[in-house]
Amino acid sequence: MRTFGLLAIMIASALFGASAATSAPNLFQASVSQSPGQVWSIPTPFGIIYGTIPREVVDYPRTLAPGTIVVSTRERRLYYVLGGGKAVRYGIAVGMEGYAWSGVSTVAAKREWPDWTPTPDELRRIPNLPRHMAGGPDNPLGARALYLGDTLYRIHGTNEPWKLGGGVSSGCIRMSNDDVIDLYNRAKIGATVIVQR
Numbered sequence: 001m002r003t004f005g006l007l008a009i010m011i012a013s014a015l016f017g018a019s020a021a022t023s024a025p026n027l028f029q030a031s032v033s034q035s036p037g038q039v040w041s042i043p044t045p046f047g048i049i050y051g052t053i054p055r056e057v058v059d060y061p062r063t064l065a066p067g068t069i070v071v072s073t074r075e076r077r078l079y080y081v082l083g084g085g086k087a088v089r090y091g092i093a094v095g096m097e098g099y100a101w102s103g104v105s106t107v108a109a110k111r112e113w114p115d116w117t118p119t120p121d122e123l124r125r126i127p128n129l130p131r132h133m134a135g136g137p138d139n140p141l142g143a144r145a146l147y148l149g150d151t152l153y154r155i156h157g158t159n160e161p162w163k164l165g166g167g168v169s170s171g172c173i174r175m176s177n178d179d180v181i182d183l184y185n186r187a188k189i190g191a192t193v194i195v196q197r
Helices: 002-016 020-028 120-125 177-185
Strands: 041-044 047-050 054-059 068-070 077-083 086-091 103-112 142-148 154-156 168-169 192-196
Touching: 077 177, 086 177, 142 177, 154 177
Parallel strands: 068 192
Antiparallel strands: 041 047, 054 086, 068 077, 077 086, 103 142, 103 192, 142 154
């Protein structure tokens, strides 16, 4: 009976979003995977149940041009500057240890359901990766990608949303597919992207 009750609470937490997700780690400390800024996730025989990081308009007092994208790798959040002291804040995943970076770039290109070709470094670390993958729901770049300058880095979707809030990528910025579609529709080619630690 206790197991059924815990499962019911986990499912309810997943359905009711951030408020439930905030309390879930206290209830399931032993079985919940969480790191600072990360959503909670619980592997089950039926798949992974996870919390969400809500997209929201927040106060943003920095004086930056509307349309600027600011990535805070420390906070694991991305801000799209609206102007008037406001920004849209999204939850993200960032580069794993040794792959984090900072700097200023621009949105050089945008792609819907982008193809993915692993970099030579990724293939060295994980030799069994496919050499190329067409865009689609199983593609690790997700629903949209914004390409940063002449680098190999992108802001892109993910087919593993339970990893958001973590340091998991090879330097790219990952977002949920819903969030990256929202950002894709807002962001313009040439927009400034500031990545800060």
